[in-house]
Amino acid sequence: MAARPKGYGMSREIEDRMRAKYSIDEEAEVASWINARTGRQLSGQGQDAFRDFLLDGTVLCDLINSFNLPGISCKPNSTAGIKLQAMKNMKESENIEMFLKAAEKMGMKRLDMFQTVNIRDNSNMSQVLSTLFALGSVAQAKNVGGAMIGTKYAKKNEREFDEDTQRAGRNVIGLQMGTNQVASQRGMTGYGQGRQIIHKTD
Template sequence: MSYRVRGMGMDRELQQKTDQKYSIDDENEIVEWIVSVLMWDQGKENIEDCDVELPKTEGKEGFQDWLKTGKVLCQLMNVLSPGSCKAQETAHIKLEAMKCSKERNNICLFLKAAESYGVGKVDSFQTIDLYESRDLAQVQVTMYKLGSAAQKKNFPGPVIGVKVAEKNVRRFDDKLKKEGQNIIGLQMGTNQVASQRGMTPYGLGRQMVTKIEK
């Protein structure tokens, strides 16, 4: 599905900037990862022996067309988290409105499953970003975050992205907390150096002198 920039002026400029964020290199890496995961799940080493759908063309349109039905995304999610994404087949549906509805629903199922798997909402794309090619760069971000979540969960198959660091939660007992209350922070000030004492006229400079006892 080709996407024609909507609007004029500022809207057009914003869309063009969004399009510029899209990376062909990231596209190739993401496609390779998804295909590798599906091949790994089927126990195959040659793509010819696998039941895996490949993009028909390279580039934004091919990437969007490959993922927009939600079928591939749900297949991927079901490998990472078995049974988490029950996609509906849409190829046989002739009524375009119904087909679109089912495809959008498949994408929503994937996004919910990805969030449950560990992808944050702030990192997730919206259905319209993929289905109407509004922000395919954000789709790429989500896929990398999904790969990072897979690493964190020690997924044994192919991975992508940077592994998410574990939280280092520090816990202090009540005794240590009470001891901390007796420490005076520097932000609270001190009476040993400069102060405003003795400043009667407005704007009088403070005397930066420390009194030394003899």
Template sequence: MANKGPTYGLSRACQLKTNAKFDMNLAKEALTWIEEVTGRNLESPRGDFKDQYDVQEALKDGQALCELMNIIFPGSIKKVNTSKLAFKQRENIEMFVMACQRNGMKDVDTFATDDLYEGKSMYTVINCIHQLGSLARKAGFDGNTIGVKLADANKREFTEEQLIASKQIISLQYGSNKGASQAGMTAPGTSRHM
């Protein structure tokens, strides 16, 4: 974001809200996990990871994310670009996001390419990495994982007799019509009598 000018007004307010959602502890946990799984040493330009811009610089080329995906879900990304050209780095990020979606991640848990490449919303990037750790655990990845444990499906089968018996019960969830009148309601624009 060094090449971007300052933002003002609503754009500034939105950017400040987005920056406030970033949690450095979660980011360090995600970076440590990537290093453990890939064996790659992620480095910050300033030596230590101090803020979201350091995290962005470490992940910006997308190579570490693609390697991580290929270790967890082998063959997910066919070719990882090692070029320093911007469009190749963006392509790596896009391939990672598409691989996440193909392997069961919901769209809401992923991020846009610019969220990482331009550092627009780094908290969504970190949330996506944590969600990938959860998917890895559910897929049976035997290495170290992060993120919450995802729930398993609990499909239930009911017999025809059970379904018929359930129709005999009227629960309060169906609601009640007691007190459902329009007494005291006035039409829009009518003056109030005081």
């Protein structure tokens, strides 16, 4: 369940749209991937169940740690035995934030990542799924072994040209600059003049 009461008016409409974007198929793919890498099993199905699965941040930290990348680790705080809810919420948020920092250190862009509040308030779980798919792509680019999801990023294909080749390329006129080989304004009415319509009569 969400940590705050459901909104009204426009905020409720936005929340409903966010929920409509959530994909059960993507959730199943991500949950299967997490299970293959960490052994952690999602119980239930749907946005609320997935949110509860990730809420304390330990699953996310286990996922990052499963990549075994040097210098990148996530050591979650334990929330066991904490009776004060506010303290528990704070520790859970810290764990999620540690995951986000580790993902950024791996090379993920901040724009591709969810915010802690998206899980805490159950406000945009489709963004959480997108982040996890992007994380899979970054892990593949780092040559991490094992189960993977996401599209593998293309590698740079840098080319070096000698001075003669570069000089020859400067003499080629790109099509964006125009060409005199195809249709032109030649023989047409000049700019600003009235259109001449002539009817031929036999």
